[in-house]
Amino acid sequence: MENKDINLFDYTLDLIKDVEGDEILKKILHIFAMILYQNFDEKTLSNFNNNVKTLKMKIVDSCENAKNAIAYYNNETNEIAISKHIQPYDIFHELFHMASRKRNGNNIYSGLEFITLDDLGNMGNTLTEGYTDKMTKKYIPEYNPQYIYEMLISNALDKIIGEKNMEKIYLTGNTDLLYNILAKYLGDKDFCRFMYFTDSLKTSVIVPPIFYNNTDDQKRIKNTMRKVYELLLKLFANIYKQDDNFEEKYDDFKIYLDSLSTDLDAIIATINFSLKDFSITYKKDKDKGVI
Ligand SMILES: [Zn+2]
DSSP, X not given: OOHHHHHHHHHHHHHTTTOEEOHHHHHHHHHHHHHHHHHSXXXXXXXXXXXXXXXXXXXXXXXXXXXXXXXXXXXXXXXXXXXXXXXXXXXXXXXXXXXXXXXXXXXXXXXXXXXXXXXXXXXXXXXXHHHHHHHHHHHOTTXXXXXXXXXXXXXXXXXXXXXXXXXXXXXXXXXXXXXXXXXXXXXXXXXXXXXXXXXXXXXXXXXSGXXXXXXXXXXXXXXXXXXXXXXXXXXXHHHHTTSTTHHHHHHHHHHHHHHHHHHHHHHHHHHHHHHHHHHHHHXXXXXXXXX
């Protein structure tokens, strides 16, 4: 091991020393901290650095705070609760929520989501769940994503705004910047439509899976995704319209969006299949009181 690696090992171990939690969870957190420091600079990791100082992690029989959820990060209290029945890699999804959360009084910026505790309002939940899964899958390849439709939107945003920029916006909780970019290039009305359509998706395959096994809901998802793609195309056009080779770029992006629609069809086909098994497990677990 090189010196640099030993330093990174010790440095990140020191960062997490005050975290309250089970030893195994702290080991996973340590791996997570090393992955972050291997890929991002200190400034981008300021939320992670602040949050680990007061983070609490616990293993529970079920997560009473989140209906049907089996792993949960509480944005308000900075606590992670993990059911003992989940896949270990799912913990990394919750850790990314923690690493991308910034609290400023009663306002919480969670990755790409804005939450206000004053009136319990929030927007951008779909964007943040999709992006959290994108990050988790990218940096922890063994992870099995749950928000697959939402990830398609994350991939398109990476393509338009730039992956490096998007990852930085996400980790620093710079929701304001993203929303400003969207509002500037879509206009206020279409920005609101974009947020409304994306937030109405709420398609996580685990919450609650049974509903996504019916064709009406699949139709609803496809229609909403079509509207989202139209807005993404408009966003792309307005950002790049001054470019010399705009036509070419626009056509490429259109082809890319079409490929996402094909992905969506493929995803719906798999979900239909795997949800059958999942519904059985879900029902069994529910009967056992696990979820
Ligand atoms: Zn999540």
